[in-house]
Amino acid sequence: MKKVVLTAAALFAFGFANAQEVKFGVKAGLNLANLSGDLENTSMKASFHVGGFAEIKLSDKFGIQPEVLYSVQGADVDGGTYEFSYVNVPVMAKFYPIPQLSLEAGPQIGFLTSAKGKPDSGPDVDVKEFLKSTDFGVNVGASYNITDNFLAGLRYNIGLANISDEENGDIKNGVLSLSVGYRF
Template identity: 25%
Template sequence: MGISKTKVCCLIIFLLATIQDVAAQINFGIKAGYLRSKTSPEIIDKWHNGFCVGAVLSYDVSKEFALRCDLFYSTRGYEENDGIVDKNGVIRDVKANFGYINLPILVEYNVLPFAAIQAGPQFGLQTNRTLYYDDVKQNDALFGEKQIFDFSLVVGIKLKYKNLFAELQYQHGLTSAYRHVDIFKTKAISVNLGYMFNFKK
């Protein structure tokens, strides 16, 4: 028993309407920001200055809730004055920079028409790292074993006005920047500015 052309047409119309409805609730944008981090906060007091930049995708589940997924690049690390004695016995400052590709998946709850709170996990890949003694780049062999996978928890506050938004986020790292060395976990604060291209009132 075949399916009638009428049923096929109705099914196609239903699927197109569903896709259109879902697409209408998806917003795309970009963001960039300043990221201040500590990697190994237990032994290093100095904050590291970095940045983040990337893309934003947000799906409106309802008027109150949205599912947010970002894809961005960030720099983190640590700095320490007089942090090491080199092979010649000279005391030097240490700075380590780490680059990550990050994928946070956040739930946003609109507490006010112009403000939302955020929370969720963040997955990452460590793409590059650089070590400096007194601002002189060192051989990567001095680094410990790389931890490629990164995982953290993110909470934040977002303020929005039409296409623009600003957010303050805190990141609590659960994995170390080095394998087999648990203390090098990142704590970071970022201030981001963003623009949503297809914002709808």
Template identity: 30%
Template sequence: MRKFLFASLAAMAVATGTYAQKKVTYGLKGGLNLSNNNAEFDFFRAGIYAGGFTEIKLNKHWAIQPELLYYRNQSPGLVYLAADDHLARGKRKEDYIAIPLIVKYYIKPKLYVEAGPEVNFLLNAKEDVPGRSYNTIGHYNRLNVSGSLGVGYQLPHGFGVNARYSLGVQSVDAGATTYNNTGKIGFTYTFPSK
């Protein structure tokens, strides 16, 4: 997994260097992460996301935007307690590092739509039930992939708003077929270019 993470970061650096003659900007983003999965957790739960991005403008309409994000998924529902061999009402918490590779299309100079793949690395997983907390990272695949669609708008002074939905295409659960679904709503800040 470390090799894959290193290779992904190296690819982002090469992409930035390859398009150095194009307009390259850097920024930060963060906001609300709403997550659920296709198992028994049937409604979205709020968490956070934060990270950075590099936008590489290819021309007036097209840009590539690699990102590095941290986010937390939280899903309430039934949790299986293996030690007690029963189900209990609880909450799953999963912490991820995500590397989306987003392609942006500017409909207008400030308004864009975006799409692309996202590779997610599981950092931590636990299940909380009343009075107890269990480390469950061994029950999950440490690496999963999502597909993302979104929209955004650039505001004055480098600020912007962005909304994105990511649909899991690879199971996150090592013992079942469970896909993460996340919606991210937040703000961006693009540093002034020189």
């Protein structure tokens, strides 16, 4: 494990050293989240995400974009809503077919900060003890530079990890995100 961490650190250091350009920014937007697996009759839940990023251009055609995002996810179910809050850390590889457009893909790790079941009637119920504290997924998407500073993006997170901490449970996140951002 130590070798993996040191190798990753060396690759990031090399990437920063060879980067043509590094820009920092903030982004926020709409999440349309759902859960798949052992839950029945779920539908998308509208929520939000907000956070920051560093866009590291390695060349005219390639870049890396690590991010830190606060993201509210979950699903609407018959009789209520599940609402899970995560701090997500995606690392996106970016390909620029034209200067204004990037196609992106990359892994994401999420750290659960809170989890609530919200019945249609009655008080919210804390369900964090029934979920794993981390989530893993893969993102695919695209972003478009409206100006040098403003951008818009569309991304889908495919949950790969079972987030249920129950012995026989299998639940995965899926989130469609529409973002707007500002680069400094």
